[in-house]
Amino acid sequence: MTNKLKYFIANWKMYGDLKSLKSINKVINFVNSNKKKKIQIIYCPPYTLLYPFSKKIKNTYLELGAQNCHPNFEYGAFTGSVNPRMIKSIGAKYVIIGHSENRANGDTDQIVNKKIHSALKSNLTVIFCMGETLAQKRKKIAMNTLKIQIKKGLKGLKRNSKIIFAYEPIWSIGTGLIPNNPDLLKNIIFIKKFLKKVIKFKNIKVIYGGSVSPNNIKVLNAIDEIDGYLIGGSSQNSKKLIDIVKKTFK
Ligand code: PGA
Numbered sequence: 001m002t003n004k005l006k007y008f009i010a011n012w013k014m015y016g017d018l019k020s021l022k023s024i025n026k027v028i029n030f031v032n033s034n035k036k037k038k039i040q041i042i043y044c045p046p047y048t049l050l051y052p053f054s055k056k057i058k059n060t061y062l063e064l065g066a067q068n069c070h071p072n073f074e075y076g077a078f079t080g081s082v083n084p085r086m087i088k089s090i091g092a093k094y095v096i097i098g099h100s101e102n103r104a105n106g107d108t109d110q111i112v113n114k115k116i117h118s119a120l121k122s123n124l125t126v127i128f129c130m131g132e133t134l135a136q137k138r139k140k141i142a143m144n145t146l147k148i149q150i151k152k153g154l155k156g157l158k159r160n161s162k163i164i165f166a167y168e169p170i171w172s173i174g175t176g177l178i179p180n181n182p183d184l185l186k187n188i189i190f191i192k193k194f195l196k197k198v199i200k201f202k203n204i205k206v207i208y209g210g211s212v213s214p215n216n217i218k219v220l221n222a223i224d225e226i227d228g229y230l231i232g233g234s235s236q237n238s239k240k241l242i243d244i245v246k247k248t249f250k
Contacts, residue, residue, distance in 0.1 A: 181219065
């Protein structure tokens, strides 16, 4: 049982078309009938669905975010790219930056840093992803990896910029595996302390991502320090998403 505000970020990845929009009706109804609970659901569909989503969720309690952005704040000749100003202009308020699937496609810490600056300048709230690989976990250098990602990713930022931090161990994304609770708690606390001490952030929100499902949410939610969840696979199924939210507040 929790009384804290919890974020549920639905990362649809490269799934979904106009027909899938109908599936969120259930979630809209659910949130409307649970107004007193501190639930913040943020949908992050592919770029192609951002505008229809923004129309769909207007006057609901749902929010909208993009899954990535181009590092440039200015418009320019970047074929196939979308910058944070464009994302903001259609009514989205959030953007995921530094997701491991994009880091694997070439997003270095420096690029991540540039994207964050540009997104904040566009007045978007950043969902900043970090996490270690299985090899790094085995070598017991997970915390060091997180430290580097945080330091380089946040370089030059003002204290208390609008950022939600997402801890996503890479080995748990899409695998059905989740960290054991002592390890997860240790890493969440480490991230919060490091941000507070070194970067002097206050009121830090750290969410967890990686194979979150209705089957493991109770176990994860035993950790009160977790401020919400970044949900991939399970978020494309409204029933599963609602189940996750319900179990968080039970
Ligand atoms: P998953 O994805 O829930 O399918 O593991 C999470 C993510 O990549 O953000």
